[in-house]
Amino acid sequence: MNAIVQKASRKGRLSALANPARFLALVRVTWPGLALATIVAFTIGLYLTFSVPDDYQQGRTVRIMFIHVPAVWMAMGAYMVMVSAALGVLVWRHPLADVAARAAAPIGAAFTFLGLATGSIWGRPMWGSWWEWDARLTSFLVLLIIYLGLIALWRAIEEPARSARMAAIVILVGALNIPIIKFSVDWFTTLHQSASVLRLDGPTMPPVFLTPLLVMGLAYLLFFLTLHLLAMRNEVIRRQIRTGQRKAAQAARTEQIARGKKQ
């Protein structure tokens, strides 16, 4: 098994992983380490989250930011992974590209839901409202709808190559929403504050709040990477099952024809 992984990494090419056996071997080797790193990052992140002093404006609710903001980052990050995968489908036609996109969609949708839910719960005490149709919230809701639409699209089209191409096109069109989410606070008048971490001139957030936020961000990233790899493995197995079922159906049909001829 290790020899397979070493061979894949020696080649240093993504094309080496197009072989399902190589990819599955790579997942088997990497996921336990990633899972362990995720647990460590979450432990440190949660400790820091509950050790910070209260914010002078948000009070104790500032702690919601440490799970809300990383969820939003990962919702958009998962979509960017799907954009790269969509390019892989349309430009390089890599067999794992559609697998990667399909596996990322439900995880991205879950992070988007978390971003909306935790944001809404934070908004009630801070803004006095669960929901506002402002540019940031609305564009983020659109992201959830895009995720759900893509999942439905993959399920609706049987033919794998066609569903992969169609989903890739929809993913690329939907990518227009990502800069809208990011810059909506600058382009429109919204309730949201402008960016305070991902800025060209550096973060404006005090280190006491920035540190737990970044550690929780790392924990969410590691969680996504672990789950994405495992979900990709599930998708590869699903395709192997489908191939096996086709073989079984073909064998049954051949047998039926042979029996019919005998009679």
Added chain:
Amino acid sequence: MIDTLLGTQYGGFIASSFAISATVLIALILWVWLTFRSRRKALKALDDAGFGRNG
């Protein structure tokens, strides 16, 4: 930690946002794990019937 969550005016908001996050993250783990288990079983059945990866 418990005091931070529950001992304040906004404790319910903080606790519910952490509870929802934990539930969703655990649900994702369960989804991946249970899917893997059922698919591995289905693949093994096909392998045994001679229609699997080496069939």
